[in-house]
Amino acid sequence: MIAKERVEEVLERGLEFSEADQTEVVVMGGDTYLTRYATNYIHQNTAESNAEVFVRAVIGKKIGVATTNALDDESLRQAVGRAVAIAGVQPDLPDFVSLPGPDVAGTPAEVTAFSERTAGFTAEDRAAAVGRVTSLSARNGFEAAGAFSTSVLRLGVANSLGIRRYAETTTSRLTAIVMGPSGSGFADDSSADAGAIDVERVADVAVGKCRDAQDPVAAEPGDYEVILEPAAVAQIVMYLGFMGLGALAVQEGRSFMSGRVGQRVTGENFTLWDDGNDPSGFPLPFDFEGVSRRKVMLIENGVARGVVYDTYTAGREPGKTSTGHAIPPMMHYGPLPLNMFVKTGNSTIEEMVKGTKRGLLVTRFHYTNPVHPVLTILTGMTRDGTFLIENGKIKGPIKNMRYTNSVLDAFSEIEAISKEARVSERFIGSISAPAMKIRKFTFTGATQF
Amino acid sequence: MRTKHDDWRELSRKALERLSSKADYADIRFVSRLGETVEVKNGAVEGVTSSSESGFGIRVLKDGAWGFASSSAPGLEEVLAVADRALAIARASALVEGHKAELSPTETVVDTWSSAYKKDPFEVKIEDKLELLLSAEKRVREGGQGRVAVAQAGSGARREEKSFASTEGSYIEQEITETGAGIAAYSVGPGELQRRTYPNGDRDLSDCAGWEVVLDLDLEGNAERVGREAAELLEAKKCPSGEKDIIVDSTQMVLQIHESCGHPTELDRVYGTEAGYAGTSFLTTDKLGKLKYGSEHVTLVADATVPGGLGTFGYDDEGVPGQRTVLVDKGTFVNYQTSRETAARLGQRSNGTMRADGWNRPPIIRMTNINLEPGDWSLDEMIKDTRDGLLMEINKSWSIDDKRLNFQFGTEIGWEVKDGSLGAMVKSPNYTGITPEFWGSCDAVGNKNHWKLWGTPNCGKGEPSQIAHVGHGTPPARFRKVRVGVGQ
Numbered sequence: 001m002i003a004k005e006r007v008e009e010v011l012e013r014g015l016e017f018s019e020a021d022q023t024e025v026v027v028m029g030g031d032t033y034l035t036r037y038a039t040n041y042i043h044q045n046t047a048e049s050n051a052e053v054f055v056r057a058v059i060g061k062k063i064g065v066a067t068t069n070a071l072d073d074e075s076l077r078q079a080v081g082r083a084v085a086i087a088g089v090q091p092d093l094p095d096f097v098s099l100p101g102p103d104v105a106g107t108p109a110e111v112t113a114f115s116e117r118t119a120g121f122t123a124e125d126r127a128a129a130v131g132r133v134t135s136l137s138a139r140n141g142f143e144a145a146g147a148f149s150t151s152v153l154r155l156g157v158a159n160s161l162g163i164r165r166y167a168e169t170t171t172s173r174l175t176a177i178v179m180g181p182s183g184s185g186f187a188d189d190s191s192a193d194a195g196a197i198d199v200e201r202v203a204d205v206a207v208g209k210c211r212d213a214q215d216p217v218a219a220e221p222g223d224y225e226v227i228l229e230p231a232a233v234a235q236i237v238m239y240l241g242f243m244g245l246g247a248l249a250v251q252e253g254r255s256f257m258s259g260r261v262g263q264r265v266t267g268e269n270f271t272l273w274d275d276g277n278d279p280s281g282f283p284l285p286f287d288f289e290g291v292s293r294r295k296v297m298l299i300e301n302g303v304a305r306g307v308v309y310d311t312y313t314a315g316r317e318p319g320k321t322s323t324g325h326a327i328p329p330m331m332h333y334g335p336l337p338l339n340m341f342v343k344t345g346n347s348t349i350e351e352m353v354k355g356t357k358r359g360l361l362v363t364r365f366h367y368t369n370p371v372h373p374v375l376t377i378l379t380g381m382t383r384d385g386t387f388l389i390e391n392g393k394i395k396g397p398i399k400n401m402r403y404t405n406s407v408l409d410a411f412s413e414i415e416a417i418s419k420e421a422r423v424s425e426r427f428i429g430s431i432s433a434p435a436m437k438i439r440k441f442t443f444t445g446a447t448q449f
Numbered sequence: 450m451r452t453k454h455d456d457w458r459e460l461s462r463k464a465l466e467r468l469s470s471k472a473d474y475a476d477i478r479f480v481s482r483l484g485e486t487v488e489v490k491n492g493a494v495e496g497v498t499s500s501s502e503s504g505f506g507i508r509v510l511k512d513g514a515w516g517f518a519s520s521s522a523p524g525l526e527e528v529l530a531v532a533d534r535a536l537a538i539a540r541a542s543a544l545v546e547g548h549k550a551e552l553s554p555t556e557t558v559v560d561t562w563s564s565a566y567k568k569d570p571f572e573v574k575i576e577d578k579l580e581l582l583l584s585a586e587k588r589v590r591e592g593g594q595g596r597v598a599v600a601q602a603g604s605g606a607r608r609e610e611k612s613f614a615s616t617e618g619s620y621i622e623q624e625i626t627e628t629g630a631g632i633a634a635y636s637v638g639p640g641e642l643q644r645r646t647y648p649n650g651d652r653d654l655s656d657c658a659g660w661e662v663v664l665d666l667d668l669e670g671n672a673e674r675v676g677r678e679a680a681e682l683l684e685a686k687k688c689p690s691g692e693k694d695i696i697v698d699s700t701q702m703v704l705q706i707h708e709s710c711g712h713p714t715e716l717d718r719v720y721g722t723e724a725g726y727a728g729t730s731f732l733t734t735d736k737l738g739k740l741k742y743g744s745e746h747v748t749l750v751a752d753a754t755v756p757g758g759l760g761t762f763g764y765d766d767e768g769v770p771g772q773r774t775v776l777v778d779k780g781t782f783v784n785y786q787t788s789r790e791t792a793a794r795l796g797q798r799s800n801g802t803m804r805a806d807g808w809n810r811p812p813i814i815r816m817t818n819i820n821l822e823p824g825d826w827s828l829d830e831m832i833k834d835t836r837d838g839l840l841m842e843i844n845k846s847w848s849i850d851d852k853r854l855n856f857q858f859g860t861e862i863g864w865e866v867k868d869g870s871l872g873a874m875v876k877s878p879n880y881t882g883i884t885p886e887f888w889g890s891c892d893a894v895g896n897k898n899h900w901k902l903w904g905t906p907n908c909g910k911g912e913p914s915q916i917a918h919v920g921h922g923t924p925p926a927r928f929r930k931v932r933v934g935v936g937q
Contacts, residue, residue, distance in 0.1 A: 041547020123541030447855035
């Protein structure tokens with residue numbers, strides 16, 4: 001695995017090789033491991049060691065980007081040369097101001113999620129954890145599938161204006177889908193510390209859900225009260241972020257937040273923010289431009305408060321500065337909130353069930369996609385445990401349903417929020433979400449299982 | 450002078466020598482990729498990116514269990530260390546006992562294969578690409594007459610060189626060049642966002658070919674229409690809700706086939722090895738050769754041999770030749786897409802669909818070019834023969850359940866079909882159905898004049914995530930009594 005000293009050396013060499021007005025070099029490297037299992041055995045088991053270099057060269061208001069994963073001087077020189085050459089042949093990008101400089105307020109404490117135990121986790125360790133899931137599954141006559149992944153990431157950012165940032169993070173995640181003849185259950189856990197993954201809980205919950213999910217009956221599509229477990233809430237929050245909580249989407253009028261900051265967009269009991277420094281998530285202290293991540297309130301007590309910025313989008317609005325949410329330079333989505341937190345409430349799933357006359361309990365969603373981004377309408381399927389609730393009790397499992405519903409409408413109809421939240425690891429970040437009871441949620445179709 | 454390929458051959462030989470006495474089977478792939486994307490937006494250059502990556506991956510089978518390790522670091526020492534790591538991982542996999550992998554036989558092959566192109570996309574100057582894209586993007590805005598908030602044009606190119614060597618003696622080198630371009634317009638109104646694209650959605654790579662495909666697209670000639678239609682969609686009728694006969698045009702048929710035929714015929718999904726992520730398949734092995742998947746008009750093939758597709762290649766990443774396999778024959782489900790391991794479980798030989806997304810991923814079953822065979826209808830005849838329907842074009846929203854039965858797909862644009870004529874434009878049309886019922890309602894398939902091979906460069910599958918480039922040859926087709934306008 002690439003060492004810290006090598007990351008810093010590559011950053012400096014990259015800057016040295018550039019003749020551009022401004023230059024930025026990002027090095028992202030590390031090792032990732034993933035043990036994949038299905039039908040109670042390990043069918044795929046992978047290791048990857050890689051280090052990528054992203055070079056952004058600026059000539060006036062022209063920008064070129066080049067990437068490579070070869071770290072020798074000749075390859076670095078070529079990558080820098082390509083970035084500079086690309087910048088040279090472009091017209092100006094009128095709104096571009098500058099790459100960021102070092103934080104005026106100084107570098108805050110470098111909070112990262114790093115665990116030596118994860119760095120030392122072996123294929124045997126992963127197999128042992130998977131074996132505990134598959135054994136419990138097999139003892140119950142079920143088949144388990146999922147993955148145990150771990151990673152060590154070393155990220156360095158440097159630019160010719162003086163930014164020098166370096167961080168190490170680790171991630172680990174165990175997923176389990178346990179399948180019986182006519183239904184399935186799901187559970188997962190993620191942590192910076194692979195040794196802290198609660199394997200027994202993942203196995204117990206997934207097997208228990210699977211047991212409860214057998215022999216489902218068909219339910220009619222229509223409007224229901226729903227209780228969404230944290231995994232289901234996390235998925236629709238993730239899409240809310242993609243659809244409109246980044247500044248570029250707002251500036252282009254593509255976001256539900258466009259022109260609505262300061263206005264009510266959900267019920268008062270919904271609050272959402274992004275915080276890349278919160279140790280309860282997967283903190284990374286700076287973004288892919290080396291700018292310190294700032295906590296950004298996105299929706300507070302139902303009122304739209306703001307979106308996240310990178311240096312380019314901040315430069316397009318007077319008085320704005322980057323909030324530290326730049327993504328890698330070859331991705332053109334604009335800044336994204338990658339560490340979102342939904343405010344918890346004071347309820348429990350059990351209490352929500354007790355207070356439901358007729359409704360559905362959803363474990364998680366599958367294959368969600370936007371139907372109408374401005375109206376935040378999504379569609380997707382339920383998966384791995386959907387249950388009918390009647391008169392305060394879970395009556396039994398139902399076959400999976402298709403929902404087509406506006407996220408903002410759903411968050412305007414929240415009746416209860418759980419006091420517990422679950423953190424699920426996502427692409428270079430995480431989402432912390434509680435369970436929610438929503439008064440009205442529209443299911444538009446059903447499938448055969 | 451020693452070349453990269455000389456190094457690959459030598460390092461492959463040494464890695465396999467090290468593993469041959471310890472592993473039951475091993476293969477090693479070296480892959481290098483060059484990529485370039487050029488994106489312009491609203492009169493400015495949004496980004497030009499040149500990418501280069503290389504590395505190798507080693508796959509080991511030991512006592513019926515797999516291990517895979519990969520690295521971007523060069524040199525013999527690293528190759529041997531990664532070989533040892535792959536073997537150790539295979540041994541760790543065997544700690545959880547279960548199914549033991551066996552490989553169906555395949556021929557030992559020593560060969561090279563390259564895709565064809567006329568004009569090397571990496572030899573075309575970036576200035577020339579920008580000139581073309583900026584001109585097309587400007588025309589998109591002009592067509593939008595002030596109502597297009599975002600106009601875009603982009604092009605992409607990728608060249609992949611790779612080698613495959615196995616302990617069975619195969620050594621194959623391949624070079625694949627892909628190119629494409631497109632334009633898009635996004636119009637914004639109160640509570641409204643509409644999109645129009647050409648030629649087919651948001652995708653920069655469309656063909657296994659060179660820059661000639663971009664020139665043939667005539668982006669500038671289509672730009673004004675794209676901008677105009679994006680603006681018109683803001684005022685267009687809502688999609689009616691209810692049952693209609695729908696004509697799925699060639700562009701939307703890409704997605705329809707991809708999701709409801711391509712994925713469920715992947716035999717690894719059927720055996721459950723994708724259950725932990727994307728799901729399984731309703732096409733269980735008891736249905737093979739029996740299930741009525743669609744009407745008699747429906748014949749679907751997996752064809753890695755058709756020239757120019759993103760799913761076209763000489764050999765898959767297990768060294769099995771690319772081939773043509775009928776999946777659905779006149780409505781009956783007759784075959785899967787298979788690998789050496791999954792085919793063995795059916796007592797078959799692999800039909801060559803194992804591909805890896807680069808050096809750092811193991812191969813898994815991926816679609817090649819999954820094509821709907823043409824029928825004998827012209828699009829005009831289909832429209833004239835439809836009394837109350839909708840014509841739908843270019844996908845923009847998609848979702849399907851984890852066994853690939855219940856789907857809901859939305860398109861950029863639609864038109865009412867009334868009494869044999871195209872009528873009013875419809876915005877955000879969508880339709881939903883159950884896969885075999887939907888294909889069973891197909892009563893007309895477009896002829897070969899309407900058949901076109903499209904590229905899908907964004908097919909996600911697997912953990913760790915893999916993005917495959919696949920193709921779909923599609924004519925338009927008509928489906929009876931389909932539920933449309935869901936959630937409208």
